[in-house]
Amino acid sequence: MSTTAVSQLDEVKTGPWNGGKSPFSIEYGKIMMWFFLVSDAFTFSAFLIYYGAQRFSKITWPDPDLVFQSVPGLADAGYPLVFVGIMTFILIMSSVTMVLAVEAGHRNAKKEVIGWMIATVIGGLMFLGCQAAEWTHLHHEGFWWGSIPPVEELKHFFTEPVSEVSAQQFANLFFTITGFHGFHVFTGVLINIIILFMTISGTFARRGSYLMVEKVGLYWHFVDLVWVFVFTFFYLV
Numbered sequence: 580m581s582t583t584a585v586s587q588l589d590e591v592k593t594g595p596w597n598g599g600k601s602p603f604s605i606e607y608g609k610i611m612m613w614f615f616l617v618s619d620a621f622t623f624s625a626f627l628i629y630y631g632a633q634r635f636s637k638i639t640w641p642d643p644d645l646v647f648q649s650v651p652g653l654a655d656a657g658y659p660l661v662f663v664g665i666m667t668f669i670l671i672m673s674s675v676t677m678v679l680a681v682e683a684g685h686r687n688a689k690k691e692v693i694g695w696m697i698a699t700v701i702g703g704l705m706f707l708g709c710q711a712a713e714w715t716h717l718h719h720e721g722f723w724w725g726s727i728p729p730v731e732e733l734k735h736f737f738t739e740p741v742s743e744v745s746a747q748q749f750a751n752l753f754f755t756i757t758g759f760h761g762f763h764v765f766t767g768v769l770i771n772i773i774i775l776f777m778t779i780s781g782t783f784a785r786r787g788s789y790l791m792v793e794k795v796g797l798y799w800h801f802v803d804l805v806w807v808f809v810f811t812f813f814y815l816v
Contacts, residue, residue: 612794616801619763623805626759627812630752634816639742641749643814646722646736651712663814666709667806670764673702674803681796684789689778692789696775699799703768710761714754722750753813760809763802770795 634640644659651662680695721728727746736746774795783789 606790609790609794609797612797616797619801620805623756623759623808626752626756627808630756630812631816633748633752634812637742637745637748640745641736643816646717646749647713647814649716651716655716660814662709662713663810666706666713667810669702669709670706670803670806673699673706674800676702677796677799681789681793684783684792687784687787687789689781689784692778692783692792693775696771696778696792700768700771700775703764703771703799707761707764707768710757710764714757717750717753722746722753724751724754726750756809757813760802760805763805767795767799767802771799 647663648657648659649655649662650658676695676698680692680699683691683695717723725747727733727743727750733743733746774792777783777791778789783791
């Protein structure tokens with residue numbers, strides 16, 4: 580290649596239309612994860628805004644303290660929000676174990692990453708198990724997509740006159756939004772299991788970086804953060 584051709588090639592690489600230095604000191608995969616999480620946040624926001632609009636446009640609405648007062652397998656009533664409180668604690672603790680897994684990855688501590696990832700997976704599975712138990716109980720009570728208990732059986736869910744329309748909308752939105760979130764948790768558990776096996780096999784140790792654990796951690800923290808809003812909208816408001 581001639582000297583002129585080499586100089587022209589160098590000009591192409593360093594010319595003003597080639598981007599120059601990146602303004603963000605961030606790995607490509609990580610910034611793509613952030614883009615995905617922001618777009619997913621818009622979806623959850625749309626669901627919750629619609630729920631809020633329906634909730635506050637109705638005169639009557641199921642009282643969370645009356646709907647969620649059971650502890651499946653132990654008590655059918657008398658413990659308002661206790662079970663969902665346990666679910667929330669489990670999910671938050673799984674977020675803590677993920678933080679510890681990421682921190683261990685920064686130190687290239689393979690055994691610690693494995694231990695904390697196992698704890699995170701267990702926490703996710705426990706949350707899904709609790710959600711399945713709650714759904715089963717509500718289904719036995721008569722709440723489900725497209726169906727509600729007979730009007731005479733709804734009185735113990737309300738502090739005001741009964742509205743079948745409100746109860747039906749509550750049931751549909753509850754199972755749709757918590758189901759959508761549960762799908763995210765289930766997906767996160769599967770991804771965490773894959774990352775766990777990659778860690779055990781030494782994939783990241785050979786690469787010399789546990790960045791993938793950090794990227795998966797971003798997704799898991801997002802799932803936990805969304806649950807805080809779902810918990811507030813459905814169980815507290």
